[in-house]
Amino acid sequence: MSTINQSGWRPTTPEAGEASGATFTGNRALMLEEPLIFEIGSSDTTGVDFGEMPEGKSRLGGLERKSIGLPGLSEPETVRHYTRLSRQNYAIDLGLFPLGSCTMKHNPRLNERVARLPGFADLHPLTPVDSAQGAFEVIDQLAHWLITLTGMHSVAMSPKAGAHGELCGVLAIRAALEARGEGDRKILLVPISAHGTNPATAAFANFTVEDIPATDDGRVDLEALKARLGPDIAGVMITNPNTCGLFERDMKAISDAVHAAGGYVYCDGANFNAIVGRVRPGDLGIDAMHINLHKTFSTPHGGGGPGSGPVVLSEALTPYAPLPFVEKDGAGYRLVEEETAGEHHAGTFGRMVAFHGQMGMFTRALTYILSHGADGLRQVAEDSVLNANYILRSMEDVLDAPFAKSGPCMHEAIFSDEGLPEGFSTIDIAKALIDEGYHPMTMYFPLVVHGAMLVEPTETESKAALDQFIGAFRSVAARARNGDPSVKTAPHFAPRRRLDETLAARKPVLAWKDPDVAQAAE
């Protein structure tokens, strides 16, 4: 048996039985432990039938491969392995998932069915343009919706995820500045409350990042921002609604001031779901904004991607949009790529990705948008904001809500660990919520709030679901306030207790090593 397998799925106590509370298998009824494929599979097992191995002369240039070390499982073993693993995950399909800023809403299954239609799923990206007109029409229809809902001038569809969309927007700003001969504007102003991707993106595009100060009510300090504007400023990156869950009241004034000083306004559109159909970012003077299709338009998060991050652009930035893009051409569509860009899109900053972007996400998002329509999307924003305010006002007497007096929140409510007894913090409340059957809220983000707890219920929760969550949240908050020590050691009932992240980082084990190799290394 492998040295790194002495804990885990094997029984941790040899004496199984009622007295010890242990079982022979380590399982707990429906809570099933599952080994790694490397522990149960073998290199001569397969779940796929191919028939006879072909014969014939190899043309592999003498580079034939010998052993690889990949385990295989039969189909029933494979299905069981992944089904068992799946049951160790929390998911929206299981319950409310109040992860602030991440927008865990219901994923309609029609989206999945449509994305799997052979005309979309079984279509090669380099198929001749005439044979993919329906795909280009999907891209064009989705683009039309995104442009219209945001009141912007154009949209770059190819970015692969939100952070990739940020990069697209920032590169467009850089390209625009250089085209104006003002490439020496090197500073992007970013609020300290911004998501970490904002400064990382700015740095990747060779900008220098400076903080924008905030007011006590959790918004950008307009006067301080104005005072910093000047000929070295490329622009600002602002999240609106912001990461404290507040609408930036001064957004238009900010945009006007930045434009007057020769800069551009990037808006992180992560929270567009709060305002879709009620406010158009284009009316607030935004020059570029990415839209996370998984947040606002319900494509599945999938355990951490794939995402999709189209970027809507103002008229000023449109000439610099990346390749490729789809254009109406008489009755059909054509693809503008490197070959034809010179004709009428010579300012493009270039290609960001192979092929056309996340087509599989476009079909899902368009399906969702058509299902809701203009009226339903507006209701989405309203219900998400209503649900968040309901939680805010139902919790503010038991948890510190730093911006409770700053006006209504938008789609998420923020709390802090202020007032918890010594030794208790946000993480304890989060882990105790796990025992109550919930995924925790976002912890310690944004950085401007001490021990931040960012709660986003989304519009796809019923009032009954919200009431039950509020009951659990209040109960956990009360236990923490009273110094209940069992909160400190939560979760007690999850598939695993708190995990040692320090050990994982100090001695990284990032891949399976065969037992003899692992032992030899020790």
Add this chain to the structure above:
Amino acid sequence: MRYLPLTPADRQDMLGVIGATSIDDLFADVPEAAVLDGPIHGLPLHASELAVERHMTALAKKNLAAGDAAFFLGCGAYRHHVPASVDHLIQRGEFLTAYTPYQPEIAQGTLQMMFEFQSQVARLLGCDVANASMYDGSTACWEAIVMARRVTRRGKAILSGGLHPHYVSVARTMAKFTGDVLDTRLPVLGANPDTDDLIALIDDDTSCVVVQYPDILGRIGDLSKLAEAAHAKKALLVAVVTEPVALGAIRAPGEMGADIVVGEGQSIGVGLQFGGPYVGLFACSEKLVRQMPGRLCGETVDAEGKRGFVLTLSTREQHIRREKATSNICTSSVLCALAWSIHMTLLGEMGLKQLAAINHAGASAAADMLAGVPGVELVTPSFFNEFTLRLSKEARPVVRDLAHKGILAGVSLGRLYPGAGELANGLVVAVTETTTEEDVATLASALREALA
């Protein structure tokens, strides 16, 4: 509306609890000039599931699906048979509708899968470690170039002419902004990869050499000498694999000395999907791991000593390091990585080798048959499942015309390299286990007619 559970009565009750009289009160911070007083004009209103499905199905039918044609396209995206259980399993709600596993106690399913994926990828590519996936092959390739710059503290990357032109194009776009110097070239329509030319170019400013294996024309070359030459100048070898099934038949780049191996994982488990979402593979040697971008899952123990998995080494990442992060990437492509991992588990080593052998045998037979057509010449003597033909006339219009007859003949080099002289007659043809002998015969007779 079927996706919104609140009733009008709920909404009234909740407004009461909040202390608001109408929903508009909750949007009071929106400046008046930006307030929309009703649904945006000119956009359709909500629709039934049936109506939406009908609309989307009509759009899908306007495309010529690969399965409805004699199909030979490759060049970075490959059509393989994906077992039914793969799609069934990735649609389990616990995988499909989970978030990034930031709360490991209730995300062991995703985390263990990531650990298994990383281990499978590392072994397939012949490296020590792999990350939990990138957006796709093209972005992984650029991230590898940036990583090589961080490791070597040099700013010039040499890109092989055999590297996928979209990957080159992505790198060129990014380099314009970052100041990296890229030494690029077009492929030459000949029998061999440009290994010797690349070796001659490596100097003391070179951060890395980037080479695709098999390359864009399908050619396979031993990377060992290139790795030695790069290492002699303290540069890195970055290898790019766009058809990972090949590594069931040919040696892995990591085994031949590549320091970073990246790839497009699409051909295993993911499907064509018109270009995305795909899954970027990223692997390297153990000593470089702290310079690696992207998510990483590592093994640890919980408070009771049970084995478990967590996201680790996050001090490289943007949410901790902000502007000092190794990359701005936040998400990866986990659901596609899951599909990849399930498919790889079903195959196992034995199945992968069989699959690779069938692909190679099919491609070999097809190459011989097509090379027998007057006006067709096989350019690439060694290849895996994709080879290049030189036609007696420009390939692009031929491909276009054949598509109208329901034959997707391959990727013309004129599409990938518009205006590049002798490449215009090149046609890259991919053959996988999904290609039938009838498909090949159909293509051969169509080419015979088109080139007559």
